Every structure is written in C-alpha cells, then in structure tokens.
Amino acid sequence: MTSVRVERLYKVFGPQPAELVRRLEAGADPDEIAEAGGTAAVVDASFEVREGETFVVMGLSGSGKSTLIRMLNGLLTPTSGRVFVDGEDITAMSGKALRAMRQRTMSMVFQHFALFPHRTVLDNVAYGLSVRGAGKDEIAAGATEALRLVGLEGWGDRYPQQLSGGMRQRVGLARALAAQTDVLLMDEAFSALDPLIKREMQDQLLDLNAQLGKTIVFITHDLNEAMRLGDRIAMMRAGRIVQIGTAEEILREPADAYVARFVQDVDRTRVLTAGALADPRVTAPAGAEPVPASLPLKDLFPRMREHPEPVPVVDDRRQLLGAVTPTAIFEALSHEADAPVAVQEVSDA
Numbered sequence: 001m002t003s004v005r006v007e008r009l010y011k012v013f014g015p016q017p018a019e020l021v022r023r024l025e026a027g028a029d030p031d032e033i034a035e036a037g038g039t040a041a042v043v044d045a046s047f048e049v050r051e052g053e054t055f056v057v058m059g060l061s062g063s064g065k066s067t068l069i070r071m072l073n074g075l076l077t078p079t080s081g082r083v084f085v086d087g088e089d090i091t092a093m094s095g096k097a098l099r100a101m102r103q104r105t106m107s108m109v110f111q112h113f114a115l116f117p118h119r120t121v122l123d124n125v126a127y128g129l130s131v132r133g134a135g136k137d138e139i140a141a142g143a144t145e146a147l148r149l150v151g152l153e154g155w156g157d158r159y160p161q162q163l164s165g166g167m168r169q170r171v172g173l174a175r176a177l178a179a180q181t182d183v184l185l186m187d188e189a190f191s192a193l194d195p196l197i198k199r200e201m202q203d204q205l206l207d208l209n210a211q212l213g214k215t216i217v218f219i220t221h222d223l224n225e226a227m228r229l230g231d232r233i234a235m236m237r238a239g240r241i242v243q244i245g246t247a248e249e250i251l252r253e254p255a256d257a258y259v260a261r262f263v264q265d266v267d268r269t270r271v272l273t274a275g276a277l278a279d280p281r282v283t284a285p286a287g288a289e290p291v292p293a294s295l296p297l298k299d300l301f302p303r304m305r306e307h308p309e310p311v312p313v314v315d316d317r318r319q320l321l322g323a324v325t326p327t328a329i330f331e332a333l334s335h336e337a338d339a340p341v342a343v344q345e346v347s348d349a
C-alpha cells in the first residue's frame with residue numbers, strides 16, 4: 001500500500017517565485033505577494049496521508065486545493081518543498097519516472113469526468129490499463145470488473161453522451177479503479193452532480209472503499225461532503241492548511257475563528273458520536289444496553305427520550321469506554337459552550 005507525505009510545500013505563481021517563497025517564509029502575507037505580482041497558491045503545507053485513509057482537502061474557491069492535489073502526483077512542480085510517495089521524493093524525479101509513478105500508484109477522478117466522447121464506456125474504463133501496457137484479456141477483465149464495482153454492469157458498449165451525469169461520474173470512478181492504483185486523487189469529483197445523485201455517489205464511494213481500502217485524497221468545497229467522507233479533513237484558507245483533524249475534532253475544537261465560523265451550521269447530531277462524549281467517570285445504570293462508540297448522537301436520541309439516563313458506550317472490541325449523559329450531549333450541541341470564537345468578526349480575506 002502507498003502513503004503520501006508532503007513537507008513544507010509551496011507553490012507561487014508569477015515572476016521570481018523562489019524569491020516570493022523566501023518572503024513568505026520570512027513572514028510576508030499573501031497580499032504582499034500579490035503586490036509583488038505573484039499568487040501564493042499553496043503556502044507551507046505539511047501532512048501525511050496514511051495508507052487506506054480518506055483524506056479530504058476542504059476550502060473555498062481559490063484556497064489552493066487543486067494546486068495542492070496536482071503537486072501530489074507531479075502534474076505541477078512545487079516552487080519549494082517535497083512530496084514523498086512510498087518514501088520516494090517525487091519532486092526529484094524525471095518526467096519519465098513521474099509518469100511511471102503515476103501509472104503505477106495514482107489515478108485521478110475529475111469534476112467534469114474527462115471521458116473520451118468517441119470511445120465506448122468500456123474503452124474509457126480500459127484506458128488506464130491500456131496505457132500501462134496490460135494484455136488484451138487483462139484489460140477486458142479489469143474494465144468489466146471495475147464497471148461491476150460501480151454498478152454499471154452491462155453498460156460497457158454505450159457512449160458517454162448516452163449516460164446521465166451521475167453515470168458518467170461512475171465511469172470516471174471505474175476508470176480510476178480499473179487502473180488498480182493504491183491511491184485515488186479526486187478533485188471535486190462529485191461537485192457537478194445534483195444533490196441526490198451526489199449523496200448516492202458518496203455512499204457508493206464509502207461502500208466501495210470499505211471493500212477496497214484505497215488511499216484517497218478528496219478535494220471539495222462542500223463541508224458536509226468533507227465530514228461524511230473524510231477520515232481526516234485538512235481545512236485550507238488562502239493557500240495555508242489551517243487545521244487537520246477528524247470531523248469531530250474540527251467541530252469540537254476549531255483551530256481558529258475562520259474554521260469555527262465555517263462549521264457553525266453543521267448538523268452536529270450527525271457528526272458527533274457517542275464515543276466522543278463517553279465519560280469514563282460516569283457509570284450507567286446496571287443492565288443498561290451499551291451502544292457502539294461510532295453511533296451518531298441523532299441515533300441515540302430516541303432511546304434517551306424514553307430513558308434520560310447515562311448510556312454505556314463500548315469500542316470495537318466491546319471494551320467499556322464510559323457513559324454518555326444527557327447533559328454532555330446538551331453541552332456539546334450548544335454552540336456557545338463549544339466554540340466561543342464563533343461570535344468574533346471573521347473576514348475571508
């Protein structure tokens with residue numbers, strides 16, 4: 001399996017980018033870089049995407065998400081900093097070695113599908129396998145299996161324009177899966193889809209990845225999507241990663257006023273879980289049936305309405321973590337108790 005690590009990554013567009021990076025390192029802000037005729041698209045990004053993890057990069061338009069993801073597979077060269085794929089520094093690779101690395105380890109799924117209109121669905125899906133030089137039988141079998149995985153069995157001989165938007169994006173996903181790379185890079189992959197189809201695609205990705213265990217870097221500007229899909233989320237603002245954490249961590253302990261304002265309208269009852277609120281000092285009534293740590297609060301409410309008393313919480317191995325009380329839930333759901341910075345004036349500049 002493959003992991004991806006980035007270290008002090010910068011991308012500055014414009015004249016004399018290396019000099020502009022030195023100024024950023026010395027404390028210049030993006031406005032000063034803009035005055036010097038440059039754009040600080042990614043500023044000092046460091047993180048590691050763990051094997052099998054879905055790592056979401058979340059930020060508003062122009063925050064640097066696409067620039068960042070394109071540096072992960074070498075489509076863009078960083079102005080400074082390093083990207084390691086499987087421990088190998090890809091910023092030091094030749095063009096040929098980079099292409100080989102991409103074919104071997106990383107597939108990309110794009111917002112606007114990027115399908116070949118004059119090729120059948122099956123040929124589109126087979127593309128990644130054919131550029132890798134796979135044999136004819138292997139290509140046919142791999143493409144057919146990938147179509148089955150995304151629920152498009154039997155659609156292989158159609159053309160992209162005969163399919164709906166959601167089905168086209170399934171083809172895009174199948175093409176990435178057929179290439180059998182460990183890492184999927186998904187750049188706003190579901191953003192062009194209408195809300196119901198988008199949700200179906202999210203569910204499908206979650207189901208698929210429970211089977212396949214790929215390492216996924218998923219870019220989105222949709223916070224709910226980030227929270228549904230991400231094992232961890234990196235919040236970007238004006239080129240910088242301002243926080244990395246699980247949905248619960250970001251919701252409960254936003255790193256700054258900007259993140260706090262961003263998450264203030266999230267439905268906390270869907271994101272916060274019994275495990276996050278379980279208190280080891282609280283004892284539940286004898287004989288009370290435990291709930292799993294991963295249970296969202298909203299699914300705890302019917303029971304608490306009937307019996308407003310502490311509920312025992314257990315982990316995957318059924319070890320007792322503690323109990324969750326109605327008071328703990330009330331406090332976690334109250335914005336004021338949770339995120340006092342949210343009331344501050346925040347500008348998006």
Ligand SMILES: Nc1ncnc2c1ncn2[C@@H]1O[C@H](COP(=O)(O)OP(=O)(O)OP(=O)(O)O)[C@@H](O)[C@H]1O
Nearest residue numbers: 013039041059060061062063064065066067068221
């Ligand atoms: N090739 C380029 N030349 C100059 N500036 C660029 C280039 N590519 C991106 N930028 C600028 O870098 C900044 C970050 O852009 P980027 O596309 O990475 O953001 P994003 O978060 O992906 O936004 P969106 O969601 O709108 O795609 C923006 O100010 C953008 O205008």
